[in-house]
Amino acid sequence: MAETLLWRIENGVAWIVLNRPEARNAMNAEMRQAFLDALARAGDEPEVRAVVLTGAGKAFCTGADLSGSRAATGAAAPPAAGDTRRAMLPSQRVIRTLWDLEKPTLAAVNGVAAGLGAHLAYACDLVVAAEDARFIEVFVRRGIAVDAGGAFLLARHVGLHRAKELVFFGDDLGAADAERLGLVNKVVAAGDLEKTAREWAERLARGPTFALGLSKRLLNRSLQSDLETCLAEEAFTQALVAESEDMREGIRSFMEKRPPAFKGR
Numbered sequence: 001m002a003e004t005l006l007w008r009i010e011n012g013v014a015w016i017v018l019n020r021p022e023a024r025n026a027m028n029a030e031m032r033q034a035f036l037d038a039l040a041r042a043g044d045e046p047e048v049r050a051v052v053l054t055g056a057g058k059a060f061c062t063g064a065d066l067s068g069s070r071a072a073t074g075a076a077a078p079p080a081a082g083d084t085r086r087a088m089l090p091s092q093r094v095i096r097t098l099w100d101l102e103k104p105t106l107a108a109v110n111g112v113a114a115g116l117g118a119h120l121a122y123a124c125d126l127v128v129a130a131e132d133a134r135f136i137e138v139f140v141r142r143g144i145a146v147d148a149g150g151a152f153l154l155a156r157h158v159g160l161h162r163a164k165e166l167v168f169f170g171d172d173l174g175a176a177d178a179e180r181l182g183l184v185n186k187v188v189a190a191g192d193l194e195k196t197a198r199e200w201a202e203r204l205a206r207g208p209t210f211a212l213g214l215s216k217r218l219l220n221r222s223l224q225s226d227l228e229t230c231l232a233e234e235a236f237t238q239a240l241v242a243e244s245e246d247m248r249e250g251i252r253s254f255m256e257k258r259p260p261a262f263k264g265r
Contacts, residue, residue: 004031006056007038012049012205012264013198014042021057027116028065032090039097049264050204051101052197053124054108061117063138064091064148091116095149098123099220102213104204108197109175110190114138116148122157122183123149125216128197129175130190135183140170156223157183208246209264 006017016038018025027035042048055061098105098120107121109129114136121127121135137154139146146154146167154163158181166173178184188196204212214237222230241247246262253260 003034004028005034005038007041009045009047010198011202012047013201014038014045014048014051016042016051016053018053018055018061021055021059023065024059024062024112025055025057025117026062026065027091027094028067029090031065032094035094036097039101042103043101046264049103049207049209050201051103051105052108052201053098053105053120054194054197055110055117057111059111059117060107060109060113060133061120062112063115063117066142091148095119095123095153099149102216103209104201104207104212104216106197106201106204108193109133109135109184110193112136115150119148119150119153122153126200127184128186128188128193128200129178129184130193131175131187132190133175133178133187135173135175135178137166137170140168157181205264206262208244208250208260208262210244211241211246214241 002019004018004020006015006019008015016035018027018031018035020026020028020031025031039051042051094116104126105124106126106128107124109121109127110133111130112134113121114134115138118135118137121129137146137150139150150167151163154166157163158166162181173181173183175184175187179187186196218230218234218237221233225233245265246260249262250260
């Protein structure tokens with residue numbers, strides 16, 4: 001059986017490739033666990049200083065694999081208490097782990113990103129999309145409420161009214177419109193997607209990884225905190241960064257009028 005997820009490290013960048021092209025990279029239990037393992041590995045390995053997430057074939061990820069769901073199998077019995085909550089936990093864990101990863105992440109969206117798949121992209125720090133990519137809040141088409149962190153991510157990226165429009169109608173959103181709304185950083189020709197993702201990710205990998213991870217944490221928490229809390233966390237964070245080799249190198253390189261050579265620690 002083919003691997004559901006591919007992994008490689010190039011120039012400090014971990015490439016995580018969703019690899020079920022025959023299922024348009026819908027995430028089943030095997031892929032989900034492989035993805036969580038890959039994120040844990042990316043977080044633990046000092047060699048990895050940035051992460052790229054993309055899909056094999058013509059789709060990025062079309063969401064969770066529903067083939068074994070109660071509705072798909074024709075099960076008539078109503079769910080027991082807690083069944084729905086337990087069913088949501090795996091996808092929620094994927095989004096939370098990606099959101100919290102202490103290294104910069106970049107989604108290279110090569111095709112359709114629907115449901116959970118769209119939210120995987122939105123949970124990354126940066127998003128580069130092929131010009132023919134599409135983003136779909138597919139939940140309304142299936143008669144279910146938005147999940148996999150969508151309410152959290154969309155409202156923060158595009159505001160409440162736009163988020164409701166995307167979720168309530170479930171229309172296809174082209175890459176150019178996603179860029180206009182702020183869901184995508186850059187749209188490129190399909191043939192340039194991997195090149196652009198590599199250039200951006202390798203630039204991130206040459207950065208001060210520890211400081212980037214802490215800046216990511218500050219930014220992610222900022223919309224949930226008041227100003228005083230943000231300022232206090234900022235001061236505490238700078239105290240941590242002040243002990244890093246990269247900060248010392250940054251100051252030295254500035255004084256010596258040369259580019260910094262960060263080591264990621």
